[in-house]
Amino acid sequence: MKFLLATILVFITSLPSLAQTIRPDLHDLNIWEVQNRKVEAFTDGDKKAIRFSVAEDEGFMLLKGYTFSEGSIEFDVKGKNVLQQSFIGVAFHVQDFKTNEVVYFRPFNFMNPDTVRRPRSVQYTSMPDNPWPKLRESFPGKYENKVNPVPNPDDWFHVRITVSGKLIKVYVDNSPTPSLEVESLSKFTTGKIALWAGPMSDPSFANFQITK
Numbered sequence: 001m002k003f004l005l006a007t008i009l010v011f012i013t014s015l016p017s018l019a020q021t022i023r024p025d026l027h028d029l030n031i032w033e034v035q036n037r038k039v040e041a042f043t044d045g046d047k048k049a050i051r052f053s054v055a056e057d058e059g060f061m062l063l064k065g066y067t068f069s070e071g072s073i074e075f076d077v078k079g080k081n082v083l084q085q086s087f088i089g090v091a092f093h094v095q096d097f098k099t100n101e102v103v104y105f106r107p108f109n110f111m112n113p114d115t116v117r118r119p120r121s122v123q124y125t126s127m128p129d130n131p132w133p134k135l136r137e138s139f140p141g142k143y144e145n146k147v148n149p150v151p152n153p154d155d156w157f158h159v160r161i162t163v164s165g166k167l168i169k170v171y172v173d174n175s176p177t178p179s180l181e182v183e184s185l186s187k188f189t190t191g192k193i194a195l196w197a198g199p200m201s202d203p204s205f206a207n208f209q210i211t212k
Contacts, residue, residue: 019071021211024063026050035060035097037197047076047156047206052197058087060097061205062194068092069190071212073161078204079107081153087198089123090161093184093191101126101186102196103161103170107153109146121147122170126185147172147179156206 024031027041027048037059040051052059079086089104102125109121123144125132135143151157151173160171169178195205 019211021209022066023207023209024066026205026208031064033060033062033064035062035194037061042204044156044204044206049076049078049204049206050195051204052195052202054085054200054202055197056199058199059197059201060091060094060194061196062091062094062192066193066210067190068163068193068210068212070163070165071210072163073193073210074159075195075208076156076158076206077105078156079105079153079201081108081111083108085200086153086203087201088203089196089198090159091194091196092161092163093186093188094194095188095191098128099188100191100194101168101184101188103168103180104196104198105147105159107151110150110153119146120144122172122180124168124170124180124182130185143180143182145180148177149173149175156204158207 029039036055036057038053039061042049042051073090073092075090077088079088086107087104089102091100091102094100105122106120109117112118119141123132125135149172158173162169166184168182168184170180172179193210197203
């Protein structure tokens with residue numbers, strides 16, 4: 001019996017892990033393709049981080065040579081509490097810089113006293129067919145929501161996005177309850193991953209990892 005148990009244990013521990021996590025180096029720009037931004041590497045405490053420059057159009061920092069279908073995407077991100085100047089998030093299932101899915105945050109709405117703006121703190125879009133104005137008009141409150149817990153809009157917060165089939169969930173600061181839960185609107189189920197900045201936004205990112 002002991003021999004059988006030992007054999008089973010050896011077999012189990014020799015199996016490849018079903019969950020494969022990678023942590024790309026944000027400071028190694030050779031593994032990234034930067035579109036419509038400049039990227040500055042810096043260190044903030046224990047965070048090995050990067051910061052996007054500001055531009056009028058959206059910007060991307062795309063991970064080269066990696067294809068994502070399902071799993072989780074995690075990162076720390078820092079924006080600012082300036083109206084219409086902090087749109088920060090991640091693009092996935094990226095076919096090109098015009099065709100992708102994006103989950104992004106509007107930190108200037110996190111603590112906004114306007115009860116209309118606060119539920120517009122986290123947003124899902126599927127480009128180019130489903131930009132945020134179309135989704136807000138056609139499906140009010142379905143593809144955007146407030147965040148819980150509410151982070152400091154000028155400080156770092158942690159994001160975990162899970163993709164399982166068509167289901168997408170967005171968690172903030174390790175909450176067990178998603179701040180946003182939607183079904184994908186994209187016809188694509190696989191593609192690249194990119195850090196994303198919206199118009200006039202200069203977000204910082206750290207601790208980026210992907211688990212398949």
